[in-house]
Amino acid sequence: MAFIKEESEDLRIEEVFSLKHEETEEQRKKEESEDLKIEEVFSLKHEETEEQTDMMEVKEETEVLHKMEKKDKYNHYDLITREKSFSCSQPEKTGEVRSRFTCQQCGKSFSQEAHLKEHMRIHTGDKPYICQQCGNRFTRKLSLNRHMRIHTGEKPYMCTQCGKSFNQKGHYEEHMRIHIGENPFICQQCGNRFSQKGSLQRHMRIHTGDKLYVCQQCGNRFTRKGSLITHMRIHIGDKPYSCQQCGNRFTRKGSLKTHLRVHTGEKPYMCTQCGKSFIQKGHYEEHKRIHIGDKPYICQQCGNSFTRKVSLNRHMRVHT
Incomplete structure (x- = not known):
């Protein structure tokens, strides 16, 4: 079974405005016999x-x-x-304070x-x-x-490179990073880079172990809201993705894409050690354990270990 990673784009872009006003120098004569000048400079700066x-x-x-x-x-x-406060010096020529x-x-x-x-x-x-x-x-x-x-379906921001449209300017700007290859958000723990801040925040849950989204029916927890929504289809029996060739239906779009390889014969995952190819990435990962000798699935009753979970489940029938 393939696990498809869905990232919902929740996005936020902050903007900083700066305001700077410098008042000009003011000269004042003291007495007729004195030529001294006093300059006063006032500056005001806010962000x-x-x-x-x-x-x-x-x-x-x-x-x-x-x-x-x-x-x-x-x-x-x-x-x-709520009272006006005025400077003692003359304003600039613009006259704006x-x-x-x-x-x-x-x-x-x-x-x-x-x-x-x-x-x-x-x-x-x-x-x-x-x-x-x-x-x-x-x-x-x-x-x-x-x-x-959202209700009107209006999407005024369109990508000129791929034609995709967006209802928010921020989403459009985030999308453009895909074309230019910009990934400004970096995970400080593993170095992975992301085009959206929301994607980085979701990724961080892998390191923190946070699973904020809980299924109210079975108690399963998920790091992403999209994963919870997909999971809920199991309980309600919803399978919105249908194969046009054989009629099989699936709860996930990714599962349908993987299934279509059965009809096309595509096997994109190939073992570099023995040349064997696989339709699903999960099957390829399981196969690699044969070469490295990894057996992560251990029987708690007899200690036997297995490369695949399904093999462990089959073995458990011996004890039952």
């Missing part, structure tokens, strides 16, 4: 970041906010007193009060935007609009 609402939603939302912010004329505000609205809970800063109010919903848990079709709730209207593409 703005927008919070994550979904692994794939952050980048698009912050781009929209950034476009809105460019249109504003800013004044320097103190959020608590940017506003600062700061979250008192986490310290993030925003140039517009409306953006701060949106951000505060993360702390309060307020989700005023509701999908009328499925009832899902969102903190931002933009997030709701993006969610609606």
Whole structure:
């Protein structure tokens, strides 16, 4: 039996905005007999970041906010007193002094009060935007609009290389890494590289042993949600994948692909020591144990060991 690794793309992209304003030098004459000049330089520098609402939603939302912010004329505000605070020196020729609205809970800063109010919903848990079709709730209207593409089937982002379309810009950008071969997320324990942060996080469960997804019917645990969903088909008897040649049905798409090799005669897994080929990777792995002498399956009653689990199961009939 082949084990197919499914990775669901849950993705999140963070964007950092920087804001820098330097005020020009101001000169003041003291008295008629003095030629001394005093220069005062004030600098203000903040880094703005927008919070994550979904692994794939952050980048698009912050781009929209950034476009809105460019249109504003800013004044320097103190959020608590709500009073304007002015510098004693003259502003630059642009005449712009940017506003600062700061979250008192986490310290993030925003140039517009409306953006701060949106951000505060993360702390309060307020989700005023509701999908009328499925009832899902969102903190931002933009997030709701993006969610609606699931119901409408709209996929505005299309890959020009393979034609695949996506309903979120973040998913499209992640997909493009496949074509350019970019894998920026690296496992620090084994060195494996991934194109998506979510894939790396799922991979880390191999090292930590975390199995977060539990079957409520039999108690089996899984590292991935997709594996649990596939497993549940065993209990409900769902076999959505059907062979068009013989009518056999399967719970997994990977199982159907493996089965089709019976009809095509394809045996992609070949032993380099004896030349024998196999349809399934699992059978190939079992075969290699013959050459290396590995017998991992041990009978707890008599101590006999076997290269395959099925051989152990067959042996157990001797004791029963």
